[in-house]
Amino acid sequence: MQLYYPSNSIIHYMHGFTKIMIFGILLTLVPLFMEQPVSLLVLLLACSGLFIYIRPPKTHLLLLIPVGMLAVMMSLTYFFADMGGQVYVHAEWGYWMFQISSGNVLFAITFILRMMIWSLLFFILLFTTSPEDLVIGLKRFGLPEFLTLAVSLALRYWSLMIFDVKTVMDAQYCRGVDFRSGGILTRTKRFASLLIPVLFVFLKRFRTTSFALTLKGVGRKNKRTYYYNPRLSAIDNWAISSAVLLTAVWLTLQWFYKL
Amino acid sequence: MTQLSNPMQRGMAQKNISARHIVAIVISALIYGATIYISRYFPIKIGTVQAIYPAAVFAPLFGIWFGLWGSAGLVVGNVLSMLVVGMNPAVYPLALLAQFAMGFIPGVMFRKVKLESMKDRVHFILVVILGMVAGTVLVALNLILFQKVPANVVWSTVWAWMQVSNTLTAAILSPLLFTWMSDYMNKSGLFFKRFWG
Numbered sequence: 001m002q003l004y005y006p007s008n009s010i011i012h013y014m015h016g017f018t019k020i021m022i023f024g025i026l027l028t029l030v031p032l033f034m035e036q037p038v039s040l041l042v043l044l045l046a047c048s049g050l051f052i053y054i055r056p057p058k059t060h061l062l063l064l065i066p067v068g069m070l071a072v073m074m075s076l077t078y079f080f081a082d083m084g085g086q087v088y089v090h091a092e093w094g095y096w097m098f099q100i101s102s103g104n105v106l107f108a109i110t111f112i113l114r115m116m117i118w119s120l121l122f123f124i125l126l127f128t129t130s131p132e133d134l135v136i137g138l139k140r141f142g143l144p145e146f147l148t149l150a151v152s153l154a155l156r157y158w159s160l161m162i163f164d165v166k167t168v169m170d171a172q173y174c175r176g177v178d179f180r181s182g183g184i185l186t187r188t189k190r191f192a193s194l195l196i197p198v199l200f201v202f203l204k205r206f207r208t209t210s211f212a213l214t215l216k217g218v219g220r221k222n223k224r225t226y227y228y229n230p231r232l233s234a235i236d237n238w239a240i241s242s243a244v245l246l247t248a249v250w251l252t253l254q255w256f257y258k259l
Numbered sequence: 260m261t262q263l264s265n266p267m268q269r270g271m272a273q274k275n276i277s278a279r280h281i282v283a284i285v286i287s288a289l290i291y292g293a294t295i296y297i298s299r300y301f302p303i304k305i306g307t308v309q310a311i312y313p314a315a316v317f318a319p320l321f322g323i324w325f326g327l328w329g330s331a332g333l334v335v336g337n338v339l340s341m342l343v344v345g346m347n348p349a350v351y352p353l354a355l356l357a358q359f360a361m362g363f364i365p366g367v368m369f370r371k372v373k374l375e376s377m378k379d380r381v382h383f384i385l386v387v388i389l390g391m392v393a394g395t396v397l398v399a400l401n402l403i404l405f406q407k408v409p410a411n412v413v414w415s416t417v418w419a420w421m422q423v424s425n426t427l428t429a430a431i432l433s434p435l436l437f438t439w440m441s442d443y444m445n446k447s448g449l450f451f452k453r454f455w456g
Contacts, residue, residue, distance in 0.1 A: 003342075028349050032405070067345045074406075080416050081409040096416065111406070119345040126342060146276045147331075150284040154335055157289055199290070200443070206286045207447055213278030221275070 002159070003063075003126040009054045010235060011128045016137025018236040022243040023125040030250050031114045037106065039259040040113035047120040056127050063123065071115035075108035083107045131155040132228060145224060153209070161202065168197045283325035283451065287332025287362070291317050292339035315361070315425040316432040318394075319387045322362030323369055323437070324444050326454040330362035353401035357394040361425075364390035367454050372445045374438055387433050391426040 006012065011019065027047075034040050080096065085103030092098075129137070135152040139145075169179065177190055213219075253259055294314040321329030337358045338348045348355060368386040371379060399418040402408040408417070444450045 024347065024349055028347055032350070063345060070344065070346075077408050077412055077417065081412040083409070118347045118350055122342075122347040123345050126345070146281055147284075147335075150281050150288065150332075151335060153281065153285045154288045154292070154339055157285060158292070158339065161289055161293060199440075202286070202290065203443070203447065203449065206282050207449070209285070210278050210282040213281060218281060219275045219277030 003060070003123075004130045005057055005060070005127060007055060007128070009128065010239075011050075011054055011124065013233075013235060014128075014239055015140075015230060015232050015236045016129050016133035016135070017140040017232065018137075018239050019125050019129050020134075020137045020141070021240055023121045026243045026247045027121050028118060030247060031117045033251065033254050034114070034259060035110070036259055037110050037113060040110060040117065044113055044117050044120070047117050047124075050124055051120050054124060054128055056123070060123075060127060064119070067119040068116065071112045071119070074115065075111045078104050078107040078111065133230070136226075136229065146219075149218070149224075157205075157209075160205070164201050164205070165194065165198055168194055168201060171197070279449075279451075280328045283328035283449070284332040284335055286449070287317075287321040287325060287329045288335035288339060291321065291333050291336030291358075293336075295337060295340035296343055312421075312424045312428065315391065315429045316436060318358065318361035319365035319390055319429060319433050320437055320440070322364070322366030322390070323371075324441075324450050326366050326370075326451045327363070328451070330359050330366055333358040333362045350405055351401055353397045353404065357397035357401070360397060361390045361394040361429075364393055370452070370454060372441050372450050374434065380434060383434055383437065384430050387429050388426055391429050392422075395421040395425055 031040060031043060034043065079098055079100060081104075082097070082099055083101065083103035083106070085101040085106065087099060087101040089100040090097070126134075131152065135148050135155070138151060139148045172190075172193060173179075177193060179187065179190055182190070250259075291314055294317055295312075297313075318333055321332055323329075325332065334355050337355055341348050341351070365383075365386040368389070369383055374380050374383055395418055398421065399413045402413045402417060403410050441450070
């Protein structure tokens with residue numbers, strides 16, 4: 001799960017805490033209170049500008065495709081209710097109904113815009129923050145030591161898990177299992193043959209991890225020390241203040257003008 | 260040897276959070292997160308809800324095997340799977356709480372490592388159903404409050420479907436997986452006898 005890539009944008013130099021605060025929390029709140037598609041579109045364009053500014057690699061841009069598909073699929077929910085407006089198509093199956101109207105389309109578009117804004121903001125956070133900085137950022141929020149350690153281990157093991165699955169797949173190849181031919185059912189059955197060995201490989205690995213952590217003294221009363229522990233800089237203070245101000249101004253405007 | 264065993268025994272007797280608690284969170288998070296991650300590639304959706312949700316099968320098991328720590332792992336696992344597809348966990352607070360409930364409720368109500376009798380099986384299935392129903396209610400509330408999906412659609416279509424994708428799937432498959440895996444969990448010492456660890 002290597003979403004982070006090093007670059008020289010200002011966002012890359014910010015502390016993990018700052019980025020979680022700005023892109024994960026503050027700016028995430030704004031679209032939640034927006035109702036007008038035009039306002040959401042303006043915000044989406046602003047987020048796209050920031051996204052382009054961090055210059056993600058082409059491979060990372062591809063991640064927007066499944067998110068976009070997900071947003072469109074989710075927005076279909078709105079076609080199962082009467083959201084008002086001019087009705088174009090209406091069908092009923094007993095208790096359930098399906099309707100395409102101007103109201104339904106408007107709500108669906110609003111939903112897609114909101115989802116895309118959230119995803120862009122979150123990708124900005126993930127693309128510019130290394131897993132270590134992410135964990136240090138979470139720690140600064142006051143999360144307990146055991147939880148940050150668990151998150152950092154989970155992030156580390158995620159890529160190891162993919163490696164384990166590939167190893168088991170290679171072993172199954174050697175035994176003659178073909179994952180590339182056959183119908184969906186046949187392939188599903190063949191992939192299911194990975195489940196048991198993969199699960200046991202994971203559990204064996206975790207048992208070793210448990211021993212290693214115990215030997216390193218995890219859970220003892222002594223406080224854990226860090227070699228890498230960056231502090232908040234002037235850029236961070238400036239960025240957090242600006243984001244807080246921006247969110248407050250936006251929420252005030254929203255309160256009065258229903259943007 | 261005597262000198263070594265004393266600090267070791269003191270360490271084992273500690274009631275603090277230890278390595279095994281952290282490993283329990285990580286195991287649950289990774290296996291649960293990976294299962295959700297895989298299911299996200301089959302985007303058969305009803306609203307924001309996955310029509311096929313194999314992760315629901317694992318949720319009660321981690322709650323029973325690792326107690327509170329397994330339930331916490333389910334939340335971490337869901338967050339992990341969200342990270343990869345660019346979904347912001349901050350917008351799904353009740354859905355995350357739902358993952359916790361799916362493990363917590365069966366975990367707190369069923370503390371056995373084996374299904375020894377028919378009574379155990381019935382008890383197991385009931386607590387799994389209870390956890391799933393509570394979890395799906397929380398997911399539905401998240402849809403209404405945060406995703407602003409109309410309540411009548413959520414309760415009549417999405418929540419109703421979740422009873423098939425989550426509750427029914429878990430009620431059928433979880434007991435089978437539990438029977439098959441529990442012996443190993445017990446023998447390897449990974450099983451938590453007490454809910455709080």
